[in-house]
Structure formats: C-alpha cells, structure tokens
Amino acid sequence: MTAIERSRTVAVVGAGTMGQGIAQVALLAGHRVLIHDIDGALAATGAGLVRDRVERMAAKGRLDRAEAEDAAGRIRAAEGLADLADAALVVEAVVEDVTVKRALFAALEEVVSPDALLATNTSSLSVTELAAGLAHPGRFLGLHFFNPAPLLPLVEVVSGSATDPAAAERAYRTVLGWGKTPVRCADTPGFIVNRIARPFYAEAFAVYEEQGADPATIDAVLRESGGFRMGPFALTDLIGQDVNEAVTRSVWESFFRSPKFTPSLAQRRLVQSGRLGRKSGHGWYPYGEGAQPAAPRTAGPEEAPEKVTVVGDLGPAAALADLIEEAGIAVTSTAHGGPYIQLPGEGQLVLADGKTAVEFTDVVYFDLALDYREATRVALSVSEDTSERTLAEAVGLFQRLGKQVSVIGDVPGMIVARTVAMLIDLTADAVARGVASAEDIDTAMRLGVNYPLGPSEWHTRLGRDWAYDLLHHLDERCPGGRYAPSLALFKLGYADDGEADGGAAEGDAAVDEAQEGTG
Structure with missing residues (x-):
C-alpha cells in the first residue's frame, strides 16, 4: 500500500493551533491543503497564519523562497464541507467531544470520495467509538500528532476495531513521507504515550x-540521575495540572479504575485550588515576578x-x-x-x-x-x-x-x-x-x-x-x-x-x- 500522492488534496477540519500545525506539515510535504472550521473567519485566519509561518521559514533561510511561494499558493480556507469533496485525507482536529466528532464524520462521509481516508487527531477518545455509525468505518483511523505538530516528529497511527489494515498502512506511509516518525498502535486508552507515561x-x-x-x-x-529531560513536577506545571490530571483520570476511568493508573490526591488538590501551573502563576512551584526557583535537598x-x-x-x-x-x-x-x-x-x-x-x-x-x-x-x-x-x-x-x-x-x-x-x-x-x-x-x-x-x-x-x-x-x-x-x-x-x-x-x-x- 502506497502513500497518498502529493497531487491529492489533504483537508484539515479545525483551525486551532493543532489544526494549523497539521496543515503546515501536509502543505510543506507538497499537498494542496484545505482548512475548514465551523467559524469561517477562523478558518481564513488559520490559513493565513500557516502562510505567515512558511514566509518566516523562508526569511530565516530554512525554506527555499520559491518553495515558500509555491506552498503559499496551495493552501486556502474551505467555505463549507462540500469543498472537501476531492480530499484524499481529512484530518479532524476539533473539540474533544464524542458527539461533535461523530456528527462531523457522518457529514464528511456524505461528501468525500469512497477512497478517502478519515482521521481523528484525538488524544483521549476511542477511535472505535468515533467510527461507530459510519457507513464505511474501515477507512477511519487515528492520526495523533503531538504539539507543536511541525516540530515534534512523532505521530501515533491508531487502528480502531473496524479499521482496514490497508487504510492504516496507507496513512502510515503517508505520514512517513511527510518526514514524521509514525508508530502503529491499537485503539487503547491513552494510545501509547499517554498510557505508558x-x-x-x-x-x-x-x-x-x-x-x-x-x-x-x-x-x-x-533529571540528574535518571536522565529525563524534565522532572514530572516541572513538566506538569508546564502542561497544566488540570490537563495532566484530566488525562490521568481519563485513562484510569477507561481501565475501569485500575490501581495501576490511580490519580494523585495531591495533584487533585492543586487543581481544586486553582494552582494549575505556569498559566495560573502557581502549581507545584511559584511563577511570575519575584518567584525563586526551588532548590533540591542536597547533603553537606x-x-x-x-x-x-x-x-x-x-x-x-x-x-x-x-x-x-x-x-x-x-x-x-x-x-x-x-x-x-x-x-x-x-x-x-x-x-x-x-x-x-x-x-x-x-x-x-x-x-x-x-x-x-x-x-x-x-x-x-x-x-x-x-x-x-x-x-x-x-x-x-x-x-x-x-x-x-x-x-x-x-x-x-x-x-x-x-x-x-x-x-x-x-x-x-x-x-x-x-x-x-x-x-x-x-x-x-x-x-x-x-x-x-x-x-x-x-x-x-x-x-x-x-x-x-x-x-x-x-x-x-x-x-x-x-x-x-x-x-x-x-x-x-x-x-x-x-x-x-x-x-x-x-x-x-x-x-x-x-x-x-x-x-
């Protein structure tokens, strides 16, 4: 099974940060790219921001000027779902809500060609559940990019219970051709990274x-003994305590409250108190003006x-x-x-x-x-x-x-x-x-x-x-x-x-x- 041809269109539904990032990856790989959003103005803004990033890459010498100009001409905002009819791949990056996503994919099925792949960028929802009710669930799968998508190489290629192996392989080879590092994964709570981490x-x-x-x-x-890039307290402050705890709780609930995944009461108290990390000015550590970095306990x-x-x-x-x-x-x-x-x-x-x-x-x-x-x-x-x-x-x-x-x-x-x-x-x-x-x-x-x-x-x-x-x-x-x-x-x-x-x-x-x- 071969990758999707560069001559085919890739569509991204959802013009937020992640949607823009995925669109940029597909664009620089040579595809014509359409961005759609329920808010048409946001879709136009998203396409413009991607063009701006490509222009900055050219200005910094990270991209050939002719390539940048060519890419800028291959991306536009789609006014409606009907504009996505020619897409060979549609990647969804909208709100993490099962009802919203399922309604979107049901509508997409009415528009795209029979050979088009439908993919969700969900990080926490079941790919199998999202595919339920589709007339052709075999072409549906997960493509979980990591933020920021243009910079981070990993993409989890997630097969739901009904995903056709040929569809998963085509998606895998496409992502590989985009210069990313895909990994194959079954539809399980947290997929690979959010489960194992x-x-x-x-x-x-x-x-x-x-x-x-x-x-x-x-x-x-x-960090200094285990070799990890960041410690978990600093990292969850960066991610956001509410976000990290929600993922932990989701995995725990999905595994029927297995003790292997039991959430932390101390982290729950942080979330309840509003100490969400860097974004709130205080998490495990204080941030902002005058905040002093915490020192580890060190023996004399x-x-x-x-x-x-x-x-x-x-x-x-x-x-x-x-x-x-x-x-x-x-x-x-x-x-x-x-x-x-x-x-x-x-x-x-x-x-x-x-x-x-x-x-x-x-x-x-x-x-x-x-x-x-x-x-x-x-x-x-x-x-x-x-x-x-x-x-x-x-x-x-x-x-x-x-x-x-x-x-x-x-x-x-x-x-x-x-x-x-x-x-x-x-x-x-x-x-x-x-x-x-x-x-x-x-x-x-x-x-x-x-x-x-x-x-x-x-x-x-x-x-x-x-x-x-x-x-x-x-x-x-x-x-x-x-x-x-x-x-x-x-x-x-x-x-x-x-x-x-x-x-x-x-x-x-x-x-x-x-x-x-x-x-």
Missing part, C-alpha cells in the same frame, strides 16, 4: 505523598571512606566499582554474597530493590542511575536505624565521585528505580496485549516525551528479572495491585528459561543473603 508522573507524586522528598528534589533526581560535605568492599555482582550499578577506584578509594571485591558495597563502619550500600531500609540494620539504599559515570546527582534512602557514620560514609563516597547527594525518606523503590520498573511493566503488558510493538513503544516514548531510553531498552540494560523483582518487593510492602507485576513481565523475566519458581526464590535469597545478620 502515567508512572512517570504517578510515582513522583506518590513519593511526595509518602513524605519521601519534596518536588524539587524528586525532579532533580529524575562529608569525608569519603578510604576503602570499600564490593560484594557480589552489582548488576545495574556495576560501573560504580571502577568509578570508586578511579576516585582514589581502595576497592576489594568478593564474588560471594551481595550484591552490596560494604563500608568501613560495617554499614552497607544497596541498590534500590523495592525493600525499605528499616527492615535492616545500618543499610543505605541508593537509587538507580541511567549512567553512574555521567550522573551528577544520586539519591540515598535511610531509616532511623541507619547510623550516622554509615550515612556519612555513603554521602562522602558519592561526593568523592563528583555527585551531589540527596538524602530522601525510607521509600521502597526510591525514585528513579520504581519509576523505571513501572514503565517497563506497563510496556511489557501493552506489548503482550497487542497495543504496539516494543520497538514502537520505545520510539514513541523517546520522541513523544523525550525519555532517555525506551522502556524495553531499559529492560534489556537492567536485566530480565530486575523490574519484576523490584515490583514484587514493592507489591509486598504496598499491597493493593498498583505494583503487582504483570503476567507479561513475569514471563519475560522467568518463564522463558523454565525457572519461574526457582528464579523468584533465588532472587529473594540473594537479597536476603546480602543483609545476612543485619536484620
């Missing part, structure tokens, strides 16, 4: 609600230990052994036991595993990092039973490695580790349910929300049983289903080697041995 916000809010750390510290740890200087012992295989934190040695601290290694780093005062440094420090004597947990060499901050978690000497040695050790240190509360799974584990779990479940391929999900999360790695890439890097073990421990400490590992993750971690039962027991035994005599 929920833990990035939810786990940060949960750590905050559990009194583990303040927003500035959580954001800093996810401590002396680094002169020597440590690395016990067992540190797995995802294996790079620390070399970093410690390069920093001038003597390192002794032993293969038996662990995994942990033995400090001189008999305390232990243990990578976050879903357990709590209070369960053991003199243990400091440290959080997961995307790259321990490049990370500029590391979070540590302690309990009231952790000795001052052990904490000081742990802080001093990471400071010697050039890291800033944030000491947070005794939160199982800490910050980065539990977030990444949940992202991996939701991805495994989505792949198993046929929502999208692991490769497409990774692509969507990297391009759609700027994650440093796709969840499946994290899974490969961390090891096949890492996320399962951490969530299993979290589920024991925070029962209710939120952290219960999916069957898909269980199969990925254990079932493929025929050691499901033995593997789980063996994983727990290794952690218990690391703490032998300390609990």
